[in-house]
Amino acid sequence: MREINQIGVLTGGGDCPGLNSVIRAVAKTAIIEYGLDVIGFVDGFKGLVENNYKQLDLRNVSGISHLGGTILGTTNRDNPFNYLTESQGKIQSTDQSDRAINNMKNLGLDGLIVIGGDGSLNISNQFSHKGVRIVGVPKTIDNDLAATDVTFGFNTAVNTASDALDKLHTTAESHHRVMVLEVMGRYAGWIALHAGLSGSADVILIPEIPYNIEAIIAKITQRYRQGKKFSIIVVAEGAAPADGEMVVQNLVPTSHDPIRLGGIGQKVAEDIAKFLIDIEIRVTVLGHLQRGGSPIPYDRILGTRYGVAAVEALMEGKYATMVSLRGNDIITVPLEEAIKELRRVNPEGNEVRVARSIGISFGDK
Ligand code: F6P
DSSP states (O other): OOSOSEEEEEEOSSOOTTHHHHHHHHHHIIIIITOOEEEEETTTHHHHHHTOEEEEOTTTTTTOTTOSSOTTOOOSSOBTTBEEEEETTEEEEEOOHHHHHHHHHHHTOOEEEEEEOHHHHHHHHHHHHTTOOEEEEEBOTTOOBTTSSOOBTHHHHHHHHHHHHHHHHHHHHHHTOEEEEEEOOSSOOHHHHHHHHHTTOSEEEBTTBOBOHHHHHHHHHHHHHTTOOOEEEEEETTOOBTTSOOOEEEEOTTSSSOEEEOOHHHHHHHHHHHHOTTSOEEEEEOGGGGTSSOOOHHHHHHHHHHHHHHHHHHHTTOOSEEEEEETTEEEEEEHHHHTTOBOOOOTTSHHHHHHHHTTOBOSOO
C-alpha cells in the first residue's frame, strides 16, 4: 500500500499573484501523475479547523492559472495553535491544532501542501512536529523568505509598481513635480528596490537603509540645478528615518501580526515640503493593487514549478520541507531552515551598488 493516497492543499496569509497557478499544478500533478484525491481547504487554516473544504478535480482547477487571488480563499488571521474567537465582545485564544489534525484524519488525508509566507510556514512547522506530513510553497509579494531565491508573486508586484512609476514619470515631468510612490514591503525593501531600478526612480527608500530628509532634499535640489525639474521617489511602507520609526496605520487585534503599515509616503512628502516650498509634491499609495490581478508569465511558471515539486516532495517522503528556487533548480529545504530568517536587502549588495552607481539616492548620504 502506498503511503499517500489523498492530499490537502490550502493558501494561507495575504494573497499574491500566482496562487491559482500553484493550486492548479498541485491538483493536476496529484491527479494525472499519481492518481491521488485532492481536497482544497477554504480560507486557509480556518478551513482546516472548521472542516470547510472542497474536492479539487481536473474541471474546477482548469483555466485558473492566469487569474489573480486564490480560488480557495485565504485569511491572515487564523492560526490553529492560537485560534482567536470573539465571544461577548472579548477575544479568546485557544489551541485548535488537534481539532485540525482530527479533521485531516477523518477525511483520510495523508499529506498537506501549504502555500504561504513566513506566518503560514511557521504554523506548518508546528504541525509537522505533531506528525502531519507537510510540504510548504513560498509565497509573498515581499520576497522576504531567506531559504529561496524568489517567492512567486514578487515579480508581478514589481511589474505593477514599475508600471506605476512609468506613469508617474510623465505627469511629474509635465508639471515639474516631485512624485512619491509608496509601495508594499514591511521589513524588506525588495519591491521598492526592483521597481525603483526598473522604473528609473531618483530616490529609493527601504527599511534596510534608514534615511535622512536632508539627503533627499540634496538629491532633488541637485537635479533641479541640472535642469531636471521633477523627481521620482519610491518608498517601501516599512522605511523609516534614521531618527524615527516606521509609520503604523492601524492595528488589527485579531491578527497574529497586528501591525498594518502605511503613511510613510505622506510623511516623506510633508517633510520635504517644509524645505522645498516652491516645488509641488504629490503622493500615490499603490497598496493592494500590488497583490491583485493577473500574475505575469514568470510567476505562473514559477508557481507551476513549485506546485509540481510540492506534490513530488510529498510522494518522495520529503516531509517537513519547503520547495525552493536555487539558481534554476527547484529543491527542497527543511521547514526549520525556511522560517529561520527573513531575506532582507543587503545595503552593500550588488543591486544597491548598481543603483548608487547610476546616481540613485537611498536618502542616506
Ligand atoms: O506580507 C505581504 C503584505 O502585502 C505586506 O507587504 C503588507 O504590509 C501586508 O501584506 C498587508 O496586509 P493586509 O492585506 O492585511 O493589509
